[in-house]
Amino acid sequence: MTKFVSNLSLILYSSGSGVIGINAVIFGTWVLIFYNQVLGLNPILASLALGIALVVDAISDPLIGAWSDRFRSKWGRRHPFIYSSILPLCVSFYLLFTEPNSYSQSYLFWKLLILVLIIRISLTFYEIPRASLGPELTKDYDKRNFVNGWAYVAAVVAGTTVTFVMYSYFLTETEEFTGNKAFLNPDGYKYFGLLSGFLIVVFGLISALSTHRFIPYLHKAESQASFSINNFLKELFECFSNRSWLVMLLAGGFYGLNIGITSGTSTYINTYFWEWTPSTISLFPVIAGAATIVGAILAIVITAGREKKNIAVTVFSLGLIIDPLPIWLRLLDGIFFIDFFPLNGTDSLWWIMIIHTSIVDALRAMGFVLVISMIYDIVEDSQINTGRRDEGVFMSGPNLIQKILSGFGIFLLGIVMQLFGFDNTNMSQTEIAQPIRGLVIFQSIIGPILSLAGIFCLLFYNITREKFHRAIDDLGYRDN
Template sequence: MTEALASSAPIKKPSFWTKTAYGFGSAAYGTKDAGLKYFLLLFYSQVIGVDARLVSLAILIALIFDAISDPIVGYWSDNFRSKWGRRHPFMYAAAIPVALSYYFIWTPPEGWSDQALFWYIVILAITIRTFITIYETPSTALAPELTDDYDERSNILSFRHFFGWSGGNAMTVIAFSFIFPAFVTVAITNGQFNRDAYAFYGLIGSLVIFTAILISALGTHHYIPKLRKAEPKRDMTLRKIFTEIYQTVSSPSFFALFLASLVAFIASGLTAGLILYFSTFFWEFTAEQIGMITLGVFFAAFSGGILAPIVTRKLGKKRGALIVGLAAFIGVPLPIFLRLIDVLPENGTPEIFWFVLITNTIDTALIVCYQILAASMMADLVEQGEAKTGKRSEGLFFAAGTFMRKFGEGFGIVIAGFVLSIAGVATGATQGELSDETLWKLGAIYVPTVLVLFATVLTIISFYKIDRNTHEETLKELAARKSDTP
């Protein structure tokens, strides 16, 4: 009997505190994500004055390196042996490097040329993304180890997504409600365009990242003896490793979920890269109003987390993802489309503020629900892979999930940079300085682009085949194999 099979089986329902510790670790990823998705492009192009296309290119280069690290870390953590198990050594090792590199990306040297700052962004973005992979992939991969129950997986991943969204959102609320207002000066009437504000933002964010990683690692540390152990040591060549990786993930359901999620995260990155441009220039909201809209995301994250397990029980994951996804994806560009056809109240009125606040909160709740369902669908692929290869590869599957999210959202931000360039958004422009023609063009490019991406997502994910019955049959097959093993 292999060590992996001999280890304790996953617990059907982990305790509330275990789920909380597991979930809270995602606040590190959420904080990193919020900064790099929402602020990085605007910070370097509008505050520091670097060409948006150069910033986008720097992000793209970091993504190429990222594409290499994800499967390596996933495979490595699946086969790692230590007294602290397969996952936790990676989690502990990432805490300090990712926190430090995150701080320094918000404190670029003054007086550097665009080319020098381009390489500064590249190096730090690669460092941040590499070490967040070293933490996030093994950490997220604990989900299918903690439970093999079809419904409970959606529950435990609800904790993960709630803290991920809430952690990043908390940093955005803090930025707009406290940091930016505190950095208003006579010369800079909107603290959102003060570089010193971002240095303080980076300091707080790095502390949140470090704390979240340690709390999650320490809070799940006592489960290490109950988690599955690595396979016995084998002589492996690089060719054997990549062959094994391919054999593990080569199923129609995996490719359907992988491609659908990749496109969904590209759309998410595009939206995230432009959201502050729309809030600041298109809707002309104040920093305080943007902070209030962002507060709605806390309610949305909680609502989406509550909704996902219900949808799983009532509709199943795939059907639920299709229905919830359709509603969510239509809602993303709806307010902008309605503005383009001139059916909304004027900017500056209370009505337009409340309309955007309410629609954004509802739509975000649906997106959170969809993402939880998709992550839970990925967890169900673990047993399918084990039945096929005889090996547990949680890290490899969730490395695919980490890759999809980071590469997709990062590539979406790259697209956002080029959308800004095509629309004619001037580098260094502040609120009120963009023409109505430029703003209309920005919305007119964004709406059809994001709708096409989301329509592609729903088409691809329809090819995913695993449902409740399929999953339970696979569990029975694996249990029978284990009982037959001498």
Template sequence: MSTGQRSTHRLSLGTMSAFGFGAISEATKNAAFNTFLLFYYNQVLGVSATGTSIALAIALIFDAITDPLAGSLSDKARTRWGRRHPFILFAAFPLAITLYLLFNPPELTETAYMVWLGVFSVLVRTAMTFYHIPHLALGAELTDDYNQRSTMYAFNTFFAALGGALFIPFSYRLFFPTTAEFNPALLNQAAYSPWAIFAGGIIIFAIVVCFLGTKSEIPRLRAHVAEHQSRFSAGQLFAELAAAFRNRSYRAIFFGMMLSTFVLAVEGIFNPFMGFHFWGMTTEQLTYIPLGSLVGLVLSMLLIPWVTRTFDKKPTLIGSAALTIINVNVPIVLSLMGVSWFPEPGSTTLLFILIISALVTATLGPIIFATLNSMFADITDEHELEVGERREGVIFAARAFAVKATSSMGLIFGGILLDYIQFPRGAMMGEVPADISWQLGFIAGPATSVITLTGLILYLGYRIDRNRHAEIMAELDSRAGQ
């Protein structure tokens, strides 16, 4: 039970911006893993795609185990800096150092490269967990206002998308220019060391800004922590996880996200191969696509307040996700069908179409993820009503577990599919057979979208709307006043 009656607290623009800015650290790490890591170990170091994906999947399994641990520990932490802030700050340097070592192994055998990949992927992901879970949980604590939660998580999603949209083209331009020797340019092994230092610096800066920009809220957050909260133990952790899954809305979002995340992991394996070998783009051409993403992000930030006021969260999530699936698939399907008027790979017209597609995806993406995180935050309120204490860390840790556990399966599946279609290692532009490129596009587009659509059906089970959330907060206020 809270120490006093709650009142709705309005966050400043600076606080919300600082909270969101921290997401750049995760975006940088995700871009490093999704765009560069498998390509580096498979195409540069010569490790099989299946072996690489299995090593990454094992790392995700270890990471998934640490998520509930980080969530429960931060739920129960009591320090002068609050529950979440110490975890957020202390994760910065270990995250940057282990990311550098991951991309700079000594000369090893293929098996030893797999071990190195597995070990340092575990260390990077563990460091990120002890930032990411407390950071998400902090968001649920900062405000209990139904609409402002969506706005605050929109800032988080905006900066995450902005970080990814800028980090990749800056990486291409500064460290991976196309040359006669390296085309695609990501084959240049020597560039990965300075690039990894660049990535680590961004991660540290983003986390420090988040910490400093939100620490003024610590006294208020400490005052809202329950006086008598259960101590941490393994048995208590499993009991708290079981209690979370008894919530119907939580199950709906949890399992819907699992299916969507599985698809995103498979597509993440294929994305760098798609850019170079399906769309026929150089790294220089690919740097223009994020320009569309940047415009889309601005449009999204303008739309989110209107969407939040006009629509409830469940229809916003389902509608935006459905439009994203259509947008991603249209150019892929047209290319697969060999439509006569559709532009050729590598052409300027095709690049323009990909920029527009990125704009639409970037407009819808922040709406989707801000809505999802806001829904999870609302579930923490309903869960507090059910169990009598705040458990944001456990709620968001189980959410992260869903993402990582299914990502591990998606990574394995994606790697197996790359080997199944016999994608050549170290392939230069134009050397991949047409039938292999076609299979690449079919898997990355329509084949995996069937699974995503199933996830949208599961979201229909979510049942907290604006009126239900008002009832929850009224009951919590009534308890706090007793």
């Protein structure tokens, strides 16, 4: 297949990850603070809605993946799913940030839950089949890093774009919302939802249309490979016999739990811990996004001729050490009464934080580009034993554990925020100082522990460059 697909086609295909970048920014930064601090939804109810939706999403991932593996149509196995998901994603992201008809707790809870369920399931219909195209489009060990590197770039560009526009143009200060209170201006969120929905259509269609002409050359489901729950469960358990996939499941679980307990709190920390205003940090996503693009490209370059696992473990380990340093140093200020870190509002703090964020994001980009590429390589490793190409199952499998534990983590976060006092949405900067300190301490301890556990799991991934090439030769896929 590789001989038919140019680098430009692979880049256009990878641009579809822009949808994932926008989704990550929305749920990682804006949804929780919008529903809790702007609309006044209790943090436990907000986290419960997000957690339920994520668990439902986790269950749907492998089901949709297995279904698309066996789907037969004139548009192939994957494209019908991708096309059908784009419009629901666009509309539901816009509605998520519209002004509610009622501010009652029950109405806000059900609006959040229903819309997030639609978004999560639509995203599964989009991303699992779309991501499953990757191992089909190229079976070259290093070119898979190329595909995932550009996918990460697209995700960053999309996420950076909506974040920069949000900070610079939508969250403007008014007479009512001054200083860091500009984060709570509800008008900005409506336009944010509209922009996000529009860009999702653009990125989604570019990815789908750019690969449409390759449908005749893609793998086709066998006529007898009809989907059923019994066959799905049987084949899923067969996949569990693959050691490298089990490793990715466990690593994804620790990562998911970590994401869950940190999801949506970055804006709280920026607003109340570092005391930034939107205009002050409007350049953060742009500069950090550029660093992330550099990291994704470095992953492609550095890994050429080397083992993916070794480099992934190295960069994740560096990130584990560097990521929590600013918060740890700031927390030490209150213990030893010595300034280990620049004071809020100073230029030196801004420069240190932008450099720190850029380094961490670049390392994270390198790591995740390689991790997705490592999952690609499991497809042929398993096919040697099962005779099947289960891209959909393998791309969705780690998400199953990751999202279930992430859903639990989000619910746990809601309980923690309730205990720390975030159910009060009208606190002054002085009153919120203690709750935000408690939240930061909690995350700065639990986060590194979970990250370390995930890195440890990656050490047991056993697909080397040599083993991969042997599988490609045995299956008759050698492109060169």
